[in-house]
Amino acid sequence: MSAFVALLGRDIRLAFRAGGGAMLALAFFIVMAALIPLGIGPDLKLLAKVAGGVVWSAALLAALLSLDRLFQADYEDGSLDLIALSPLPLEAASFAKIAAHWLTTGLPLTVVSPLLGLLYGLPPAAYPALVLSLLIGTPAISAIGAVGASLTLPVRRGGLILPLLVLPLVTPALIFGAGAISAALNGLSNGAFGLLCAFSFVAVIVSPFITAFAVRPNLAG
Amino acid sequence: MFQYANPARFMALSGRVLPWLAVAAGLLLAAGLYLGLIASPPDYQQGDTVRIMYVHVPAAWCAMMIYALMALSAAIGLINRHPLADLAAKTAAPLGALFTALALITGSLWGKPMWGAWWVWDGRLTSFLILLFLYLGYIALWNAIEDEVPAARATAVLAIVGAVNLPIIEFSVRWWTTLHQGESIIRAGGPSIAAVFLWPLFLMALGYTLLFFTLWIVRIRTEILARRARSLILAEGGAA
Structure with a gap:
């Protein structure tokens, strides 16, 4: 357990210090969401309608930014081999890395999302759905993203094909997440939350095993 | 099988x-095209555009069947470490x-006259x-x-992972109200389309399948x- 906490703490510290991607992902999220209204015009009614989809798409892309370094940096400097040598099973180590990625990207995005709701003129009734859907759904992005990151580990510039691998696989999160927000906008309940929970839960449980399986052949010895 | x-x-x-295999695929496609394009009547509602069905539906069936075969070959390659299975998966993807x-293209061509949008x-x-x-990734x-x-691993x-996720994706996108028609061939109570349309469709589907297997084997051999x-x-x- 202490090894798990140590790895989690290390990854979080690395993400927040120089060269880490945590703040960059957050900045990207805000800038991208702020750019869309410049493109489609300042009509607040229209913006409120697309807010859910825009916030969710921006969250997906922002989470992708730091994903390619999830294992790559540790792979290159050899610390991945040391992590594998530790008493912590590689599956648990993968889970720690997924958790650290979520704590440094998904969670900050969720926290600032009400601000974006404000920019998009989202009615107050939709705020709980906005925050809750991101809170539930972003762990799935980190988890499935980790699978993609582990698969591109042997690729020299894995970050380039990572979006092509990960984005089709996370479409359910996007559909249920944005769907939950638009349902709240229209005062409906469509069960999207339950499905988002189920998808996220299964992704978070299964991904560490797939990730560890894909990481293992890349280890030295 | 493994021998x-x-x-x-x-x-x-x-x-x-x-x-x-190649000859059978050619004959089936020729017969299916003749029945579908010349010998069968136009639909009373859709007119001649119904003939797009004979090239569209089998392509969609094959696309899904190929993904299943590709994932199955990949799994066999992964479990049994057999290079031929890896090759089979690799060559099936394109x-x-x-x-x-x-x-997608034939569906788009069919959608324009029927739904009014590409x-x-x-x-x-x-x-x-x-x-x-998923294929491109x-x-x-x-x-x-x-x-x-x-690479094979x-x-x-x-x-x-894609094979496990595909049904979920399929299910999730159904949340949008759907314009595409539902199942009409394999469903409880028998097919809901007339036999004149069913026969060319059946021949084309078989022809497409054999065409795929022919091309697959050629690719593996190459x-x-x-x-x-x-x-x-x-x-x-x-x-070199």
């Missing part, structure tokens, strides 16, 4: 089967992408677009990893031969 997984045996057997693209964000269309992206991953063994994991050529060049010490 044919020996490349030499596979080459001998597939070489004998291939001409018959064909699957092609059939998916064909289904593209609608309907559940069926969207999930097929995502299927195309799989092909890109094969191309990105230089060594054969890690990573792509196999991707194919299997890959095996290319490897032999490469190892021969290496054995002679030549710089």
Whole structure:
């Protein structure tokens, strides 16, 4: 357990210090969401309608930014081999890395999302759905993203094909997440939350095993 | 089944089967096209555009069947560490992408006269677009990893994860109210379309399937031969 906490703490510290991607992902999220209204015009009614989809798409892309370094940096400097040598099973180590990625990207995005709701003129009734859907759904992005990151580990510039691998696989999160927000906008309940929970839960449980399986052949010895 | 997984045996057997398979595919496609385009009546509602069905529906069926076969081959390659299964999965992917693209294009051509739009964000269309992206990601991953063994392993994991996720994607996109028609061939109570339309469709579906198997075998044979050529060049010490 202490090894798990140590790895989690290390990854979080690395993400927040120089060269880490945590703040960059957050900045990207805000800038991208702020750019869309410049493109489609300042009509607040229209913006409120697309807010859910825009916030969710921006969250997906922002989470992708730091994903390619999830294992790559540790792979290159050899610390991945040391992590594998530790008493912590590689599956648990993968889970720690997924958790650290979520704590440094998904969670900050969720926290600032009400601000974006404000920019998009989202009615107050939709705020709980906005925050809750991101809170539930972003762990799935980190988890499935980790699978993609582990698969591109042997690729020299894995970050380039990572979006092509990960984005089709996370479409359910996007559909249920944005769907939950638009349902709240229209005062409906469509069960999207339950499905988002189920998808996220299964992704978070299964991904560490797939990730560890894909990481293992890349280890030295 | 695994006795044919020996490349030499596979080459001998597939070489004998291939001409018959190609001829059968050609005959079925010719018969299906004749029945579908000339001998069958136009639909009373859709007119002649109904004939697009004979090239569209089998392509969509094949696209899904190929993904299943690709994921199955990848799983066999992953579990049994058999290079021929890896080759089978690798060579199926471009064909699957092609059939998916064909289904999307013919569907778009059918959608314009029927729905009045080349593209609608309907559940069926969207999930097929995502299927195309999955194929492209799989092909890109094969191309990105230089060594054969890690490439086969990573792509196999991707194919299997994709296979597990596909039904979820399919289900999730149905949340949009759907314009595409529901099942009309395999359903409780028998097919809901008339036999005159069913026969050419059936022949075309069989023809498409055999066409895929023909092209698949050709691609696997080519890959095996290319490897032999490469190892021969290496054995002679030549710089290829």
